[in-house]
Amino acid sequence: MSKSNSQSYVCGLDAAIDVVGGKWKVLLLWTLSEGEKRFGELKRCLDGVSEKMLIQHLRELERDGVVHREVHHVVPPKVQYSLTEFGVSLNDALRPLGAWGCEHKTRLEAIRNTPDDTSDAEDLAATPASRSA
Amino acid sequence: MSKSNSQSYVCGLDAAIDVVGGKWKVLLLWTLSEGEKRFGELKRCLDGVSEKMLIQHLRELERDGVVHREVHHVVPPKVQYSLTEFGVSLNDALRPLGAWGCEHKTRLEAIRNTPDDTSDAEDLAATPASRSA
DNA sequence: CCTCGCACTCACCCTACGGTAGGTACCTTA
DNA sequence: TAAGGTACCTACCGTAGGGTGAGTGCGAGG
Numbered sequence: 001m002s003k004s005n006s007q008s009y010v011c012g013l014d015a016a017i018d019v020v021g022g023k024w025k026v027l028l029l030w031t032l033s034e035g036e037k038r039f040g041e042l043k044r045c046l047d048g049v050s051e052k053m054l055i056q057h058l059r060e061l062e063r064d065g066v067v068h069r070e071v072h073h074v075v076p077p078k079v080q081y082s083l084t085e086f087g088v089s090l091n092d093a094l095r096p097l098g099a100w101g102c103e104h105k106t107r108l109e110a111i112r113n114t115p116d117d118t119s120d121a122e123d124l125a126a127t128p129a130s131r132s133a
Numbered sequence: 134m135s136k137s138n139s140q141s142y143v144c145g146l147d148a149a150i151d152v153v154g155g156k157w158k159v160l161l162l163w164t165l166s167e168g169e170k171r172f173g174e175l176k177r178c179l180d181g182v183s184e185k186m187l188i189q190h191l192r193e194l195e196r197d198g199v200v201h202r203e204v205h206h207v208v209p210p211k212v213q214y215s216l217t218e219f220g221v222s223l224n225d226a227l228r229p230l231g232a233w234g235c236e237h238k239t240r241l242e243a244i245r246n247t248p249d250d251t252s253d254a255e256d257l258a259a260t261p262a263s264r265s266a
Numbered sequence: 267c268c269t270c271g272c273a274c275t276c277a278c279c280c281t282a283c284g285g286t287a288g289g290t291a292c293c294t295t296a
Numbered sequence: 297t298a299a300g301g302t303a304c305c306t307a308c309c310g311t312a313g314g315g316t317g318a319g320t321g322c323g324a325g326g
Binding site: 011012013014015016017018019020021026027030063064065086089090092093094095096097098099100101102103104105107108109111112 | 151198222226232233234236238240244245
Binding site: 038039040051052055071075076077078079 | 301302304305306
């Protein structure tokens with residue numbers, strides 16, 4: 001992502017979103033929170049991710065210090081990925097957000113699956129009808 | 134964003150990230166958490182956002198039900214944006230993440246400002262010949 | 267009269283994010 | 297001998313996310 005890279009984050013949220021803002025990043029964290037996993041396992045767990053993206057995101061997460069990469073120099077290559085304490089703390093910080101998303105996910109899915117309502121009938125030129133949150 | 138749009142979210146985190154995953158979304162939420170603000174105010178608060186993105190993100194957040202848009206039909210147009218209860222709950226859910234980011238933001242900034250280390254000396258493809266383990 | 271500010275809209279452009287496909291070095295199994 | 301698995305790398309390519317700049321309708325200020 002790197003939305004505001006190479007300059008100061010405003011409130012910390014930027015930083016966090018920056019770390020976690022890839023397409024598969026949160027899935028990776030989520031999956032790794034179950035425990036150590038190797039590359040192929042992750043690939044199978046995420047199901048749909050391309051190897052390129054998996055590696056890329058793993059590298060970024062490693063670089064950010066949230067995942068640990070352990071290479072075993074054995075004949076069929078074996079690499080274990082796991083969360084660092086940093087990553088665990090990140091996962092903890094993400095938990096409320098996950099709960100929020102879980103709680104409202106059906107609603108959000110519904111919104112996103114509507115064929116684009118464009119329900120701005122009451123825009124700058126219509127009756128200010130009663131709306132409710 | 135819409136990383137996995139029109140299909141089920143895996144763990145709720147996807148959904149949340151989807152809502153909040155724009156470049157300025159979290160900043161918007163953060164800014165709006167201070168209270169009702171009008172368009173120009175937001176523009177000045179975020180400082181650097183283009184009007185297009187501001188509107189776009191505001192629209193998306195409105196569509197997701199996290200911000201409320203109130204149009205006053207006065208001669209110089211006046212539009213007030215505020216958080217809905219939904220948005221407030223989202224902000225609450227984001228707070229730990231913000232705290233996490235705040236706590237580690239210097240570290241993350243440092244990582245992101247390093248001119249790309251590529252410190253993988255012991256990789257799988259480092260020494261092409263001498264690797265018999 | 268000209269311009270500015272508000273709150274947008276529209277058109278164009280460019281980057282980077284993400285996907286696809288093919289290749290690598292080594293060993294195991296059929 | 298061929299196929300397959302492991303953990304990658306590399307090049308190419310399409311799209312969408314984001315940026316720039318102009319225009320709009322209206323009143324206020326210089």
